[in-house]
Amino acid sequence: MGKLGRFACIFVPMALTVASLICLILVFSGQLNKNMQIQNDLYFFKANTKDFTTNPDVLENTNIDNILLNSLQHAASSGELKDFYKVGLWNYCEGETDGKGKEKVTYCSPRKASFWFNPIEVWELQNTTADQLFPEKMKDGIEAYHKVSKWMFTAYVIAICLTAAEIVVGIFAIFSRWGSLVTTVVSSAQTIFILAAAITSTALYGALAGTFDSVLRPVKIKASLGSKMLSVVWLGVAFSIASGFFWLVSVCCCSGKSGHKKVVVEKTPYTYERVASPYLGAQQGSSSNVPMHNTGKSGHGTSGSAYEPFRHERV
Incomplete structure (x- = not known):
């Protein structure tokens, strides 16, 4: 089999590792450029405020506090409340929706490590705090989101760094099984962090969307998860797990030594x-x-x- 067979044995896990890296790059690129459609479609959380209303007939049987209603109404009348908000890993983007339902991003916030979406700041609800503005359920949900978002961001950063390291170390696996063993260790650590990041982001933004939706749905503000972003995240997890398995197989198989011996x-x-x-x-x-x-x-x-x-x- 020789070195050619060893290279063929390493090609599969290397390709899977590169695929996992591409998925993570897409996650990091979400909402970074308002002119790129593929990046605009990648978001963890979306708040659709286009149909926001303070119609008394609609609000008659709701429990929303008047302070919150007045603050939102002020933001809507002043033009600070946009039609939608999409949250990525580094920032958020906002924009308008035309009569045909086509969205146009008009602004993306600066990139920030450990970013979290603060509706009070984004919607410019002046002279209010979470204690004054939000009901207990929503306030607790936002505070939990703020705390966990730091860990989530860190997990994604470590995952993408380990993925890059896995590719570099994997090159040495072509020459020996020891290289495969070291790469398998790195791959295992990478899988742990990307899996932790995927679980955290799914649970975190799922809870946040549920909180927003239950509290603000009466005023026609709808919240949802970004299915495309989460699909890319979990696809990266699948590639990571598969690459780790094949790296382990390369430790046991494909030694790289020729199988032909000289007959005397x-x-x-x-x-x-x-x-x-x-x-x-x-x-x-x-x-x-x-x-x-x-x-x-x-x-x-x-x-x-x-x-x-x-x-x-x-x-």
Whole structure:
């Protein structure tokens, strides 16, 4: 099999690792560029505020506090409340929706490590705090989201760094099983962090969307999860788990050493070996025409072709 077989054995886990890295890059790129459609479609959480209303007939049987209603109404009338808000890993983007339902991103906030979406700040609900503005359920949900978002961001950063390291270390796995063993260790750590990040983001934004939706749905503010972003995240997890399995297989298989061994044929002791034709004075390649045993005589003795000489050799 040799080195070529070893390379083929390493190719599969390496390709899966690269695929996992691409998924993480897409996660990091979500909402970073308002002019890129693929990035605009990648978000963890979306608040749709286009249909926001303070119609008394709609709000008659709701429990929303008047302070919250007044603050939202002020934001809507002043133009601070946009039609939608999409939350990524680094920032959020906002924009408008036309009559046909087509969205256009008008602004993306600056990138920030450990970013979290603060509706009071984003919607510019002046002179209010979470204690004054939100009901207990929503306030607790936002506070939990704020705390856990730091860990989630850290997990994603560690995961993408370990994925890059896995690719670099994986190059050395082409040459030996020890390289595969080290790569398997790195891959296992990478799987732990990307899995933790995926679980955290899914649970965190799922809870946040549920909180927003239950509290603000009466005023026609709807919250939802980003299915495309979460699909990319969990696809990256699947690639990571698969690559770890194949890295482990490469530790046990495909050593990289050639399977062909040189065969040495031993000669039997006291055997006879035919002497090459030049020894007989004949032309090269004519030995097959020389009689094996010719007892004929010529002149005063035996001719050069009378007997075929053999060399007696002890091996």
